Amino acid sequence: xxxxxxxxxxxxxxxxxxxxxxxxxxxxDESLKNMKVVVVDDGSIDNTVQIASQAGATVLxxxxxxxxxxxxxTGNEYALEQGASIVVHFDADGQFNPVDIESGLMTxxxxxxxxxxxxxxxDNRSKMPWSKKYLLLPISRFVNRLLxxxxxxxxxxxxxxxxxxxxxxxxxxxxxxxxxxEIVKQIKQHNLLFAEHPVEVxxxxxxxGVGGGLKILQDLLAxxxxx
Amino acid sequence: MFVIQIILFxxxxxxxxxxxxxxxxxxxxxxxxxxxxxxxxAAMLVVILPNSTAQVAKLVGIGRGADLVVYLALAALFxxxxxxxxxxxxxxxxxxxxxxxxxxxxxxxPTAK
Numbered sequence: 001x002x003x004x005x006x007x008x009x010x011x012x013x014x015x016x017x018x019x020x021x022x023x024x025x026x027x028x029d030e031s032l033k034n035m036k037v038v039v040v041d042d043g044s045i046d047n048t049v050q051i052a053s054q055a056g057a058t059v060l061x062x063x064x065x066x067x068x069x070x071x072x073x074t075g076n077e078y079a080l081e082q083g084a085s086i087v088v089h090f091d092a093d094g095q096f097n098p099v100d101i102e103s104g105l106m107t108x109x110x111x112x113x114x115x116x117x118x119x120x121x122x123d124n125r126s127k128m129p130w131s132k133k134y135l136l137l138p139i140s141r142f143v144n145r146l147l148x149x150x151x152x153x154x155x156x157x158x159x160x161x162x163x164x165x166x167x168x169x170x171x172x173x174x175x176x177x178x179x180x181x182e183i184v185k186q187i188k189q190h191n192l193l194f195a196e197h198p199v200e201v202x203x204x205x206x207x208x209g210v211g212g213g214l215k216i217l218q219d220l221l222a223x224x225x226x227x
Numbered sequence: 228m229f230v231i232q233i234i235l236f237x238x239x240x241x242x243x244x245x246x247x248x249x250x251x252x253x254x255x256x257x258x259x260x261x262x263x264x265x266x267x268x269a270a271m272l273v274v275i276l277p278n279s280t281a282q283v284a285k286l287v288g289i290g291r292g293a294d295l296v297v298y299l300a301l302a303a304l305f306x307x308x309x310x311x312x313x314x315x316x317x318x319x320x321x322x323x324x325x326x327x328x329x330x331x332x333x334x335x336x337p338t339a340k
Contacts, residue, residue, distance in 0.1 A: 040330075062326045070323045074330050147236050175323050194285070222316065 002035040004101070005075030005085040006094035007068050009042040012051055018094050025098040031086075032102055038078060039092070048092075068158075069179025073172040080167055087167055088159040093204070096159055100199040102114040104161050114166040115187055115194035117152065118159025122198035129203060135153035135196045140213055147220055148185040152196060156180045156216070157210065159199045166192050177212060178219035235274045243267040 004022060005209055008015050022037050037140045039052040043065035050061050072089060086108075089102055096118075104116045120126040128137075140155035161184070162170065169190040174182040187194050210214075243264060250260035273280055273296060280292030289295045 060330045062324060064322070066323045066326050069328065074327045077336065078277065078331060084264070104290075138276050173320065175319060222312075 001082070001084055002031050002036045002086045002088065002105075003075075003079040003082070004035055005072060005079065006037065006046065006052075006057070006090050006092045007042060007071035007075065008039050008052065008067070009065060009071070010042070010044045010046045010048060011092040012046040012048050015048050015092050016051045016055055018090070018092055018096075019052060019057050021098045023056065025102075025130050027102050029102055029105060030211035031040070032105070036082075036084075038075050040075045040078075041222075042066060042068070042071040042165050053066050060166045067118075067176035067179075069172045069177065069182070070175040072179060076162075076167055076170070077222070079166070080166075082188075084167065085164050087162045089158060089162070090195045091158040093207075095201045095203065095207075097202070098202040100159065100197070101161070103152070104159070104197045104199070107195050108161055108163070111193075111195045113130065113193040114163040115192050116161035116183075116197045118157040119152070119154035119196045120157060120199065121153040122196060123197070123200075125200040127142060127203065128201065133223040136210065137215060143217060144181050144184065148181055148187050150184050152184065154196070157199065159197075161197075174202045174219055174223060176215070176219055177208065178216045179225070181216065181220055183224075211213075232274050233276075236271055239267050239270045239274065243271070 005033055006015070006018065010107045011018075019037060019039070024033070027033055028034075029113075039048075039059045040061055041049045041052065042062045043062045049059055049061060050108070060078055062071060062074065070195060073088075076087060090098075090101070091095055100118065101107040102116070107113075108116045120128060130159065142153045145151050147168045156177070158180070166187075169192060170183055180190045186192075235246075246255070246263040247268065248261055249255045250257070255263075277292060280295055282292075284290065284292045284295040286296065289298065
């Protein structure tokens with residue numbers, strides 16, 4: 001069974017639309033028609049939980065806010081326990097397009113990989129702010145490459161598809177946003193086969209800016225030196 | 228005797244009394260209390276007899292006793308800060324693990340707040 005994991009923190013404005021998108025999208029693949037959508041509520045203080053439950057998602061709740069990495073790992077463990085064959089990570093802010101899940105699965109099957117990583121740079125559907133495209137992301141890509149050893153066309157893209165094998169190997173210990181680089185690092189460590197796949201990202205908000213990037217770097221360096 | 232000596236002495240005495248108080252209230256253990264008491268008594272001695280550190284300072288190659296105290300204090304502070312960071316990091320991980328455990332255990336219960 002395919003599990004879609006949606007970590008959500010105070011996303012009452014967009015979670016309904018995101019979940020609706022899953023249920024309304026006409027997937028051709030049979031396994032996608034029966035996919036299980038799991039929202040991991042990360043201690044939201046708004047109506048995220050109620051809206052997600054009403055929309056028909058399975059909701060796991062963090063009593064207190066622990067960060068996106070922590071929420072994803074909770075979702076991963078739940079999916080493993082429930083016997084998931086494939087897990088999709090999907091953001092709750094409505095930036096991704098559910099259609100990319102189906103084509104991403106095709107990539108996974110056709111290329112025989114364990115991990116599919118979304119990239120905004122493989123087609124021209126994503127219209128991102130220029131400062132992000134030409135300043136922030138090139139720097140992030142470079143830093144990630146230094147820290148993880150993998151060369152990717154995108155950095156900190158929350159769209160991923162993981163096989164069960166990958167799910168068993170990858171363990172997210174970075175509770176906050178540095179989990180992204182951590183996952184990439186573990187792909188390399190465990191020699192998991194991976195492919196990048198074009199995904200569309202719609203920008204309603206800027207998302208993580210320079211401050212967010214610096215916080216990620218701080219978390220990554222702390223993890224390196226505090227062990 | 229300079230005013231600063233009096234101020235520091237009173238402050239260290241206050242800290243000493245606080246340590247005894249925490250110990251009596253059962254909030255800190257015997258060894259912790261003893262360690263801190265010795266520390267504050269030593270601090271008071273140094274304040275009353277500032278020249279007592281001069282000899283040690285000379286021994287390790289520092290000109291003044293006061294400088295030695297400052298160097299040692301800074302080194303100790305940074306080390307303690309590092310230890311606290313490690314500890315906080317570990318607490319964070321433990322809290323996350325606990326949160327996750329509760330979340331996975333309660334997944335079958337109604338989600339209403």
